[in-house]
Amino acid sequence: MMASGHQSEAELENHLIRKLQSIGYHYVEIPDVETLNTHFRAVLSERNQERLKGTPLSDREFQAVLNDLIGAKTHYQVAQILRGSVVQPTGKINIKRDDDSSLYLEIFNGKQFDQNIFEVSHQMTVEGRHENRYDVLILINGMPIAQIELKRQGVEFTQAFNQIIRYRTESYAQAKLMRLVQVFVISNGNETRYFANGDGELNSNFMFYWTDEHNNWLNDLDAFTTTFLSKPRLHSLIAKYTVFDSSDHKMLLMRPYQIYATEAIIKQAIDHPHENGYVWHTTGSGKTITSFKASQLLLQETDAEKVIFMIDRADLDIQTVKNFSAYLPETTGGQSPLDRTDNTAALVKQLSSNDNGLIVTTIQKMNNAVSNDRYKDILTPYHDRKVIFIEDESHRSQMGEMRKNVNHWFKNAQHFGFTGTPIFQQNMGPDGRTTKDLYGNQLHQYLIRDAVRDGNVLGFSIQYLSTFEETDHDITDEQVPGIDTQEVYESEERLTKIVEHILLNHSHITKNKHYNAIFTVANTRMALKYYQLFRKLDPDHNLKVTTIFTWAANEDDNEEHQKQDDVTSRMGLDQVVKDYNQMYGTDFSTDKFKDYFADVSKRMRDHNDQTPTDNIDILIVVNMFLTGFDSKRLSTLYVDKNLQWHGLIQAFSRTNRVEGKQKPFGNIIAYRNIKNKTDEAVALFSDGDSSGFLAPDYDELKAEFTDKIGQLLTVTPDVQSVDDLYNRGDDALYEFVMAFRAVLRVYNRIRVYDDFEWAQYEPEFSDQLMEAFRGKYFTAYQTIYQRKTQERVSILDDVDFDISLLETDTINVDYIVNLISGIDLMSSTERKQDIQKIEHLLDNATNDQLKSKVELLEQFLNEVLPTLDTDDDIGMSLSNFMAESQRAAIKGFSQEHHLSEDFVNEQISDYNFYGKTKDKEIIDKLSANGLGFREKRQAKREIKDFVSTIDRKYSLS
Known part of the structure; x- marks a missing residue:
């Protein structure tokens, strides 16, 4: 291993540059953006001497090159220009010369790597809101194609990722050529990852390991450099092994x-x-x-x-x-x-x-x-x-x-x-x-253990739940031959217990329906029975449940039951589709089954928190959707049928797509004892090594959770002690952030287990204490990022707060408004308890929209609510209070700045419609009021701040 525990970033950087030079890279000094532009121009001219015919590019012509290559283009578009077409993988720029002649300039040869110039530079500095200093840049033909950020060993790995995000945000406007970066590499010497550049936010879940052909990690920076960054391989990655996804306008490496x-x-x-x-x-x-x-x-x-x-x-x-x-x-x-x-x-x-x-x-x-x-x-x-x-x-x-x-x-x-x-x-x-008989040799393999290890798919948390007992012993179809009969497995009592279990636990398992689920059953008859039970036991449709199946292949199975049920599977599906149309406002029928199928697929795949009424929470199936269906929002598979071999692995694998930190594994809830079948399938398809396939069992996670709680309480024995950390410097606050983040990460994994109960961790730790610490953690996050806007550098700037961990519970404005509207005005005791509960949630709010309204909502609870009569409409009173508060705020702001209320309201309307204020109108109005330059600049900033926050603060959405 190359890196030692005492190696500094500078030593690591110099070592990398020497390694790159040893494999054919030429070192070039690029201290700043101006030099980068000048160097690109020189290399471009050198590689296109014949086309230039002895006449160098003028300043206007070079600017035309930059406009054609970068201009007002997205990264997706720039990346395509760089590569040329599939048929002609050579990037070219076409400009008009000063004499109106047409000129083609080659910027990248995608066919032969040795027809390109490979260089390395380091410590290029860009002056923006902050000074950004790029560790190492790899240039191809003078263009920065790869950006490498290094951290010394022992430094949190995600700091390099966060630094790349910050540099992209703060300095790409000044360093326009940096938008040509195709790949990022981060390393601390012993750990190295690569990931693609792109438009919009980058996701740390999609940082990739580089490996050899047998899927062994090449994590050490030396091994990574000599393989991934070798000139032929890097060239092939750019020229050949990039895919452009036109549906998302995303470049994929x-x-x-x-x-x-x-x-x-x-x-x-x-x-x-x-x-x-x-x-x-x-x-x-x-x-x-x-x-x-x-x-x-x-x-x-x-x-x-x-x-x-x-x-x-x-x-x-x-x-x-x-x-x-x-x-x-x-x-x-x-x-x-x-x-x-x-x-x-x-x-x-x-x-x-x-x-x-x-x-x-x-x-x-x-x-x-x-x-x-x-x-x-x-x-x-x-x-x-x-x-x-x-x-x-x-x-x-x-x-x-x-x-x-x-x-x-x-x-x-x-x-x-x-x-x-x-x-x-x-x-x-x-x-x-x-498969070998059919195709011959296996050319390459990448097994589930490899994918789980690399973070490309998730492992599985499997719970086997017994659904009936006999003489105090669990009965399984393996233990009692002949027990697998309609009488037992399809009994109303058993199916009811299963539906009740799902109704009780589904929101908990799926993070308040942030994710959805498939429920696979033995036949269409059971699918329809389960569907009707969900409708009966959940008449308000708190869970949106439907079913889908093809009936032709299953009618023989149902024929013997037609007399007692008086329904075929198609007749049953007709009613399901009718209910579906009523629920979603659609117009499908079994005669147009493909259209129904397509709509079900879309609602399952496009599961959306913003429009929950459009979602399907649970889809009941027999065989459909168990293969070939991919959705990151699908997290859970309920099983009430016998699965085995590839059918079992395929069905389980619907749940294990990587989505974010909130989804640590795919959940399998089996209402039949298929453990032996699972063990057999796992052994077969893991090629003898099933490590990583299964998530840890509850006892393992419980021990880990207890340990992380103990570490947190050592750093901050109680919630109040967090406040003291701000007086002790960033190092102390850093300890709290790391300790509580560790607790959150385990909590997000353990909370979905049926065995999990807060009582197991009390009195040392509790649900209430967790929420209180959560609020303090969020406050620390807001404080650190507010410092950035004030140009204050902190050791915490690059800490990965993993803020998505806070969003596991949907405590948002709608949730709080519903709680307030439901306060019991008839009983003073109940009212007091309701208010205390709401105030506790407000004190620990982590939702940005909700945080902006906390002060007003607390004012309503303390000042307005006590004045209401028992028959008053609380929801209407709250709406009126918020509206009146907004009018008062606008009036006060207008008087303070000597502006008319109509003018301020117009700016608010413009902002809500266009997403920005009309700056010229503001300046004209302030000038008419006789303000000087500095006063106008300050007043303009205050107006824009007020206008941008007014609607968010006073609306109930």
């Missing part, structure tokens, strides 16, 4: 396992064109990006006439095609490779056309094409042509007659399969073949 898998496929296609292969990458690791990039590069780098990405029909309307479509470059003409129609003729037309080498289709449509005599003449030439198939979820779509038919027709084809759960001897189906 591929992860190492995605790159290695893509390279293995390309190598197999070139070196062994008659041998197939498959990639085993665990569910949720981003197989779609890998398969997309492999498809794109196969078309460019092999002699294949067509590359066909083939999926099964179940996925057609789900995430895969949506993502694939978003990753494709925008076209100005021609036919899109994404044909989502049911018309086989459209596929045949694509196969016979030269417009698109890349085709996306389904196994069903391809089978129809090769099996229909109508298309025989057109497709016959493909018997001998070179075609490459990329097949997603190969275990689902590529076993059986359809695959045989396709293989028979495309005799010279090569097949590459992607799967998160391969077929082995243990889980082999009636087809009798494994």
Whole structure:
């Protein structure tokens, strides 16, 4: 290991520069922004000597280059200009010369790394609101492509991340070329990560490890530098292994396992064109990006006439095609490779056309094409042509007659399969073949243990809950043969207990419905029974529950029960859809099942805190949505059916997408004893190493939580002692921030367990004490960030407060207003208790909107509420109080600044509508009042501050 415990940042920086020089980088001195611009201009001219024909760029022409390259563009647009097109991966700028002639200038050669100039610099300083000093910059052709921030060993790793965020915010306006940065690297010598630049906020959850081909971390800065920052690899990352997501306008840098898998496929296609292969990458690791990039590069780098990405029909309307479509470059003409129609003729037309080498289709449509005599003449030439198939979820779509038919027709084809759960001897189906039998060699693997370790997916918290007992012993279907019957498992009493358990715990498990859940059951009959029980036991629809299934495949199962139930699964679904239409204001039917399916998918995926009435909280399914459905907001799977092997892993994996610090793992609540099946599946798909698959059990977390609480109370024995820290300096406050953050992190993991009760930690610690410390923590956060606006540098500036940890409970304005409106005016005792509860919540408020109204709400509780009669409308009284308070505030402000109330109200209206005030009108008004320059500047600032906060402070939203 290179770094020692005593190595300073300067020593680490110098060591890195020497290492980069040893692998071919040239050192260049870039002390400031002006030098950066001058250097880029010089390198640009040097690389384009022939095009310039001896006439250097004038100042106006160089400014035109900067405008064309950066201008008023987003980072997403700048990154695309840098790379050129997929067909011509060379970045070029086209400007008009002073003599009106056209000039093309090459800025980046995406084909050959050695046709670019690689340099390194350090300690470039940018003067902005603060002085920002960049540790190390990597330049390609004079452009800053990579920014590296270093911290000495032992310093909190996230400080470097926060520093990058601050530099982006504070100095990119002055250093415009810094917007060309494509990749950030942070390191303390022993720990190193990389992540992509982009528009908007960056997320520390998406800092990636770099690894070797076998997924071993290359964490040491020396190892990272000689591999990731080698000129060929960095060039390939920029030129090849970047994906542009047009749906989110985001640039994505591929992860190492995605790159290695893509390279293995390309190598197999070139070196062994008659041998197939498959990639085993665990569910949720981003197989779609890998398969997309492999498809794109196969078309460019092999002699294949067509590359066909083939999926099964179940996925057609789900995430895969949506993502694939978003990753494709925008076209100005021609036919899109994404044909989502049911018309086989459209596929045949694509196969016979030269417009698109890349085709996306389904196994069903391809089978129809090769099996229909109508298309025989057109497709016959493909018997001998070179075609490459990329097949997603190969275990689902590529076993059986359809695959045989396709293989028979495309005799010279090569097949590459992607799967998160391969077929082995243990889980082999009636087809009798494994994934290896079908595809041959495994080209790359990235297992769930690797993904959990890297933070690319979450582990699972699994609770097995017994739902019935006999003679004081838990009964399971494994223990008692024959117990798995309709009489027991579908009894009204059992199903009612399960629904009651979900209704009682769902909000707690899903962080007050910030997340949603899937409930998988054995058959459509049970799906409908559960649906009706939710409606019966939750008549106010506090949880929005619906169900979806295909009925044709399940009617035989229901036939024997039609007489007693007098309903088929389709008839039951008809009523569900009718209820759905009433709940969401839609107009679906089972005749238009695809439309209903698409709307359910959207509501499950786009689960939104701002519009909770549009959400689905629990979706009851039989088999649908258990594969191929990806949503970061899905956190919980309720299970009342027998799962095993790949079906179990696929179902569990719906819950483990990374979303944020609030979601520490996927929750599995099993109402059947499937522990043995889970253990078998985990062992099989972890390749013998299941470490990381399961979240720690409750006792482990309890011990950790107790330990962190003890550390906090050592630093601050009580809540009041936090206030004393402000007089003892930043070091003391830092200790409290670190200690309470550690408590919060464990709390967010442990609170979802059924075993968790605050009584286990009392009297040393309690729910009330947690909330009180939470308020102090939030105050510390606000204090530190207020200092930044006052240009005061603190050792706490780069502390990662992990502020999202505070947002686990939705104590917001609506919540408080509802509590106030519900105060009992009939009983003085009840009223006092209600007010005390609300005041406690206000004292510990962490919601910004709520914090701004605390003083007014407390004034209402203390001064207005005692004057109300028992039959008064509290909600209306509160609205009137807030409105009158706002009018009084406007009146007082207007008099203080010698402005008319109408003028101030106009500025408030302008701000609310346009998002800003009309500065010229303000200056004109202040000038008319005879104010001097400094007085006008101060008054203008006060007006803007008042106008920007007035609505937030006095509104009840």
